[in-house]
Amino acid sequence: MSLNIYGQNLDSRLLIGSALYPSPQVMKQAILASGSQVVTLSLKRQNPAEQAGQQIWSYLQEIVTEVNGHLLPNTAGCKTAKEAVTLAKMSREIFKTDWLKLEVIGDDYNLQPDPIELLRAAEQLINDGFKVLPYCTDDLVLCQRLYDLGCEVIMPWASPIGTGKGLMNPYNLETIRLRLPDATLILDAGIGKPSDACLAMEMGYDGVLLNSAVALADNPVLMAKAFGQALQAGEQGYVAGIMQQRQTAHPSTPTLDTPFWHQNS
Amino acid sequence: MNIHINGTAYPLSNETHISVSSALTLYFIEPQQSTFAVALNGDFVGKSDYDTTMVKNGDSLDVLQPIQGG
Numbered sequence: 001m002s003l004n005i006y007g008q009n010l011d012s013r014l015l016i017g018s019a020l021y022p023s024p025q026v027m028k029q030a031i032l033a034s035g036s037q038v039v040t041l042s043l044k045r046q047n048p049a050e051q052a053g054q055q056i057w058s059y060l061q062e063i064v065t066e067v068n069g070h071l072l073p074n075t076a077g078c079k080t081a082k083e084a085v086t087l088a089k090m091s092r093e094i095f096k097t098d099w100l101k102l103e104v105i106g107d108d109y110n111l112q113p114d115p116i117e118l119l120r121a122a123e124q125l126i127n128d129g130f131k132v133l134p135y136c137t138d139d140l141v142l143c144q145r146l147y148d149l150g151c152e153v154i155m156p157w158a159s160p161i162g163t164g165k166g167l168m169n170p171y172n173l174e175t176i177r178l179r180l181p182d183a184t185l186i187l188d189a190g191i192g193k194p195s196d197a198c199l200a201m202e203m204g205y206d207g208v209l210l211n212s213a214v215a216l217a218d219n220p221v222l223m224a225k226a227f228g229q230a231l232q233a234g235e236q237g238y239v240a241g242i243m244q245q246r247q248t249a250h251p252s253t254p255t256l257d258t259p260f261w262h263q264n265s
Numbered sequence: 266m267n268i269h270i271n272g273t274a275y276p277l278s279n280e281t282h283i284s285v286s287s288a289l290t291l292y293f294i295e296p297q298q299s300t301f302a303v304a305l306n307g308d309f310v311g312k313s314d315y316d317t318t319m320v321k322n323g324d325s326l327d328v329l330q331p332i333q334g335g
Contacts, residue, residue, distance in 0.1 A: 020335070027333070041331055045271040045272070045327060045328065046301075048300075048301045048328065053331050057300050057331035073334070074334050076335070089302075089309035090302035093302045093311060094301070094331060161335070
């Protein structure tokens with residue numbers, strides 16, 4: 001089964017960031033090992049004369065071409081809808097894509113998205129033709145509002161960016177899945193372990209976006225591969241149909257004619 | 266007259282205003298060969314508007330380039 005993002009079918013359900021790797025070479029190896037076909041990136045103030053941004057850009061283009069993938073620019077660092085909209089337009093001009101990971105941060109301590117500014121920005125960007133993938137909290141009503149605005153993809157957090165704390169509130173995430181059955185749901189931020197990603201997929205999420213969990217691993221390339229496999233396992237588990245939990249124990253092995261069974265009773 | 270480019274003030278003598286194209290040419294080497302996008306006072310300026318968009322005293326230009334991101 002494939003991941004559908006605004007009509008584009010992708011073989012991998014993993015979306016991966018390009019930051020924090022020990023080196024550009026390790027970044028490339030990790031992205032290739034992950035199997036991901038969507039790579040996030042950003043913009044920052046730089047003097048074009050220094051060529052630093054040009055080198056990174058060339059390298060990322062090379063990787064995305066090699067995996068037949070897509071760039072997903074973000075609006076990291078934006079705190080207002082106006083900032084996010086301006087940065088989005090700059091990204092679209094450079095990257096030639098209308099896909100956008102929309103981030104509007106409301107608090108510096110935990111980098112929690114600002115729901116009010118996020119909705120404002122999403123509305124303006126959708127009206128301007130962007131295909132918005134909003135990074136948001138695990139608030140059901142916020143996710144519903146974003147979906148109603150036209151965000152076909154919603155990306156609630158697992159926990160704050162870069163914490164690696166995993167799924168802080170599984171109930172909220174399960175409820176979003178239940179209430180928005182037709183939305184493409186991608187769990188974004190806070191993933192720490194492959195089992196976190198697997199759990200999201202077992203809940204019926206459509207994909208996972210992560211960066212630090214791979215980039216900061218002792219062996220990013222091996223961890224990228226592990227995440228790719230974890231997503232596959234979780235997805236297959238969800239599709240296969242997970243058994244209902246039961247309150248009492250049930251023997252797996254048939255007990256009829258078990259030797260010595262109840263011999264002394 | 267001063268304009269700010271990426272937060273740094275640059276003096277412009279004997280000018281009341283210059284185009285975005287001129288400002289970029291003054292302070293960046295061969296910008297036409299680089300990948301970047303521009304905002305003026307927080308608003309996006311498309312490449313097709315560089316020649317006709319004017320920068321005045323006190324204005325701020327942001328010149329952004331690709332970087333890794335999560």
